[in-house]
Amino acid sequence: MAETTIIAGNLDVGGDLRFRGLRLPSIPRTELIQDNLAVFPINLASLRKIGTPAENPPGTGSSSYAAIASGTFGTSAPYLTSGDVKNSVTSRAVETVVQLPPSYVAGQTVKIRLAVGMLDRVATVYARITVRAYKVERNTTPVGSDLSPGTTQSINSTTFSDVDDTLTTTTLSPGDYIHLEITIECSDGSAASACTPCIAAIDLVCDVQG
């Protein structure tokens, strides 16, 4: 049986520490360095028709429904869009449910990140998105109030960029489900050419340990 050397106080090792047996007790998650703003997927395939979660969004935007456009495989990817909303004022949305990962650090940063922009041209008045987010109570109802600040963010540029919606996380813990609604609003006054607001990607971004 190996001898045991006991150091009653602290041990400060200036170089490497190598141990050939076990590190006891096992390393708790809380002793891993926190990785800030780690990226987790919100797959476009998880999005559902607003108000009718049993149905996928349509392939073409209409009424209050944002659409999933297919893109051409090998050239372009699927994306979320209002569709061509030239010369009109529209508000179209989707919904989904996402789960905070087990590695999420309770109370730390959670954002919904969207890659946004306009195909073809910018709208003559505005094109913008809004996110709403509710924690799921696990009894079919939400709990508390909207976790999103409700800030409307412009997407009215043909150069795509990422916009973040930072949630209030006081009540959030690993494994919590969040019900999301994403709304694309557009006001355009020209019939000359297509005006197509787009969301190319959606991510859950949060602080994690492990």
Place this chain on the structure above:
Amino acid sequence: MPETTIIPGNLDIQGNLRVRGTGLPYIPRTSLQQDDLAVFPIHVWSFRVWDAFATNLPATSASDDLGVYGSSFGTYCPYIATSDLKAAGATTRYARALVQVPLEYVAGQTLQIRCAAGMLTTVADTTATLDVEIYKLNRDTLITGSDLCATSAQSINSTTFAEKTFELTTTTLSPGDWLDLRIAVAVNDAASGTAVIGAIAAVDLMADIQG
């Protein structure tokens, strides 16, 4: 306040290390051992019609689309498959999914798409193959670069299901990148008398990870 023993150089412990306080500094992800080929699921239900991504795969494969089957709970698990292609000649059917490179992926290390695939009922009298194409997304509705799949189409022409692995070129890939994946089942059967069905029972993303 407890005393601090300082060892300016290295420390090599032959046995166990027990820490009754806290291990400081906290351990960075890069100090964790790399786990090679960790398995991440690509659920069969996440696959869509390849040229109409808003549309789920049909319940019966037709045209150039694979279908989702396996509705008898307790007998079958959901799987992706062609319809019966006996005597149909050369036929190719597709399905498409979006996949994200996981947080824990070690940039530049191994990534694979692994499929459990085979034939149901009868093998094709000519060929049956599975192929993968996969592109990195550029976050502006477009893909960037070329097909990342470095492996050619593989035969699945056996009624014994087997794992088929497709290697990705990972030079440009990092954690969080989105990938656009299309799988193709190509069956060529001239005159079989019984059902010839190409099927995929599972699809996984295999990745080298830390943490």
